[in-house]
Amino acid sequence: AQSVTQPDIHITVSEGASLELRCNYSYGATPYLFWYVQSPGQGLQLLLKYFSGDTLVQGIKGFEAEFKRSQSSFNLRKPSVHWSDAAEYFCAVGVPTSYDKVIFGPGTSLSVIP
């Protein structure tokens, strides 16, 4: 069965610094890959997704993610973090079979220091 891990439970960065959130998945083929963000008291919002093609995908709010097949990773990056980026970030994996099912990682909590 597929699975997804996010090694960092919590990350703190200074405003204006760069950010990289890690995501690793386990699946025999290339899955669908997603990043979602959840602000306090809110639902999850889709930041970006990868299905195939260019391994560097651009998303909303200035985020990007890179798919690396050899490392089974899909890390999320942002060159300059804003205080409003403080939130919980979830990586998710979908299996492109006849019955697709999206599995969410445990999440990484991001704090931003002014």
Added chain:
Amino acid sequence: ETGVTQTPRHLVMGMTNKKSLKCEQHLGHNAMYWYKQSAKKPLELMFVYSLEERVENNSVPSRFSPECPNSSHLFLHLHTLQPEDSALYLCASSPDWGGADGYTFGSGTRLTVV
């Protein structure tokens, strides 16, 4: 406005009460989902509906009863809940039931069972 509206936002209920959570989407999506989000645990898929038919029941206790009267509305009926059922309940929708296009989430209902 996320496109998926959940009511109520907060709910406190006793273990012998009966209550219902409501979810509504007008995005023209064909699939709707209930997720449970507990502290320190990954999102748990509870139910999936596609075109008003249930296609997934993830071994959810019978004290949770879903209802999908049409493709725009989804309910979660609750009865005789336990304190461990306290959590954030998230509704989501997607164009098709595979979730390959990503989900649109509501803001959730924060449920407290006392």
